[in-house]
Amino acid sequence: MGEEAAVKEPRGAMSEHQHRFAWENLHAYALDALDEEERRQVEAHLRECPLCQQELQSWQDTVGKLAYAVPFYEPPVYLRATIRNVVAVSPAKAADTPVLRAVRRRPTRSGELTTLLQRPYMFLTTLLILALGLVGWNVRLHRQMSTLRAEMSEVDEMRSVIVEYMNNPSAFEHFTLEGPNGARAHLLYSSATNRLTLITDGLPWLGEDVVYTLWFHDDTGRQVLATVFRCDRTGRAMVVFEPPFPLENVIEITIAPSRSTIPDSPVLNGRLKRHEGSPAIFVSSAL
Amino acid sequence: MTRQQRSDEELLKRIALGDEDALVTLYDRYGRLVYSLAYQVLQDHQLAEEVTQDVFTRVWQAAASFDPTKSRFTTWLTSITRNRAIDILRRRRVRGLTGPGEAELNTAITRADERLSPEYHLEALAVREALRQLPPDQRQVVELAYFNGMTQREIAEHLSIPLGTVKTRMRLAMMKLRHLLNPSPPEDGKRKRSASGRAPAVKEPSQEQSTSEQEGV
Numbered sequence: 001m002g003e004e005a006a007v008k009e010p011r012g013a014m015s016e017h018q019h020r021f022a023w024e025n026l027h028a029y030a031l032d033a034l035d036e037e038e039r040r041q042v043e044a045h046l047r048e049c050p051l052c053q054q055e056l057q058s059w060q061d062t063v064g065k066l067a068y069a070v071p072f073y074e075p076p077v078y079l080r081a082t083i084r085n086v087v088a089v090s091p092a093k094a095a096d097t098p099v100l101r102a103v104r105r106r107p108t109r110s111g112e113l114t115t116l117l118q119r120p121y122m123f124l125t126t127l128l129i130l131a132l133g134l135v136g137w138n139v140r141l142h143r144q145m146s147t148l149r150a151e152m153s154e155v156d157e158m159r160s161v162i163v164e165y166m167n168n169p170s171a172f173e174h175f176t177l178e179g180p181n182g183a184r185a186h187l188l189y190s191s192a193t194n195r196l197t198l199i200t201d202g203l204p205w206l207g208e209d210v211v212y213t214l215w216f217h218d219d220t221g222r223q224v225l226a227t228v229f230r231c232d233r234t235g236r237a238m239v240v241f242e243p244p245f246p247l248e249n250v251i252e253i254t255i256a257p258s259r260s261t262i263p264d265s266p267v268l269n270g271r272l273k274r275h276e277g278s279p280a281i282f283v284s285s286a287l
Numbered sequence: 288m289t290r291q292q293r294s295d296e297e298l299l300k301r302i303a304l305g306d307e308d309a310l311v312t313l314y315d316r317y318g319r320l321v322y323s324l325a326y327q328v329l330q331d332h333q334l335a336e337e338v339t340q341d342v343f344t345r346v347w348q349a350a351a352s353f354d355p356t357k358s359r360f361t362t363w364l365t366s367i368t369r370n371r372a373i374d375i376l377r378r379r380r381v382r383g384l385t386g387p388g389e390a391e392l393n394t395a396i397t398r399a400d401e402r403l404s405p406e407y408h409l410e411a412l413a414v415r416e417a418l419r420q421l422p423p424d425q426r427q428v429v430e431l432a433y434f435n436g437m438t439q440r441e442i443a444e445h446l447s448i449p450l451g452t453v454k455t456r457m458r459l460a461m462m463k464l465r466h467l468l469n470p471s472p473p474e475d476g477k478r479k480r481s482a483s484g485r486a487p488a489v490k491e492p493s494q495e496q497s498t499s500e501q502e503g504v
Contacts, residue, residue, distance in 0.1 A: 027458060028461075031429070058469060060358065060362055060366065065413075065414050067368070068320070069414045073322055075319060075336070079336055083310070084311055087310060088307055213408070225405040227405060244405065258408070261413050
């Protein structure tokens with residue numbers, strides 16, 4: 001059955017008009033930018049038009065991708081545990097809004113406050129407000145601590161790589177790549193953990209807002225973004241990550257500023273050479 | 288279909304069976320995306336936390352009903368997130384609470400992005416590249432709709448420009464974004480044919496460009 005047959009044919013001028021109206025407004029519908037009446041018309045037509053349903057899906061995919069353009073914010077670390085706890089209790093209960101949330105967000109009007117203060121429950125109300133204030137302060141503190149803890153865990157992982165490497169260098173494969181003007185990259189691979197550690201030195205300083213990307217190339221011409229990192233003003237960086245494909249397939253690496261979906265303007269590019277000398281660790285000042 | 292998408296689907300199947308670890312894995316993968324989007328809309332960390340919690344609770348409850356043949360998981364996830372955040376934003380607006388200022392879609396990779404996964408980073412690069420190609424006035428109407436939850440009519444009032452101009456700008460912007468971001472959208476020719484020989488339902492961007500100024504009524 002062809003696509004034409006699958007589409008329900010509009011009947012009469014009104015259907016033709018409805019189809020055209022819906023079709024021309026599906027992108028705005030996907031953005032939720034239509035007025036109530038327009039939205040109602042589009043939804044009514046969508047119920048009976050597979051072609052518009054398919055078209056809408058394409059617009060929704062586009063709108064969905066816009067989320068990737070928002071600046072990145074790190075959620076507090078405790079949120080992960082909170083979500084696990086919420087779903088562990090009971091799916092049905094988890095959908096309910098926690099009582100504390102409602103209390104916390106309830107707007108306070110001066111008139112209501114005056115009435116409350118005049119009641120005999122004034123003391124208890126004051127206590128409750130103080131308690132909520134303490135909870136709010138505690139939450140803020142907890143959030144700051146969580147962020148610090150997340151950063152510390154990354155530093156801990158780097159530190160453990162360095163210690164393991166110094167204690168037992170033979171447990172790692174060590175590759176190097178050198179570029180112009182003293183730019184160097186070291187890659188340490190631990191097959192026990194399947195983790196790679198990238199250590200750079202002498203990469204050009206490109207400003208606070210530019211991050212670097214590390215790309216792997218295999219013998220089929222495929223290039224895959226392996227990790228993203230930021231270096232300090234001396235071009236030093238250290239990052240631990242999981243390789244996107246087996247290291248034996250990597251024939252070449254590229255380090256380039258993150259400016260596009262391909263590694264434009266590489267600052268380091270070439271085949272990996274197995275490092276045979278003594279350990280040489282360039283520790284990022286981030287440590 | 289990429290390895291990442293397959294993994295998402297596998298995780299959803301496990302979530303549907305009540306596997307909490309699968310949900311946490313999904314959170315590790317997309318928690319930042321959800322939280323960042325919610326924060327960008329609401330400009331409030333506490334509300335962004337609540338939205339993030341609600342969204343993953345919803346994923347927990349609705350994983351079994353998710354149909355990967357109808358939609359990408361990330362499309363579904365970001366749609367839930369944005370809808371939830373915009374709902375809160377609109378309620379606050381109705382209640383007279385101060386809303387956030389005009390948020391902007393980010394067109395540059397910043398140092399804060401260094402902690403993104405490579406997959407996330409590549410998606411971000413592609414979207415930001417696409418956005419950079421939009422004229423500022425077209426990007427603005429998309430931003431106002433996407434982050435501020437404004438309808439086309441509200442955008443016209445907000446910017447004091449004709450409704451037709453807003454509609455034209457939004458359509459041009461979205462068509463260009465779709466062209467740049469969706470590798471294989473339905474072909475226009477196919478759409479025209481399947482509309483049973485009727486006149487093309489939608490004009491090509493190049494055609495619309497030339498008529499865009501006339502639509503500003």
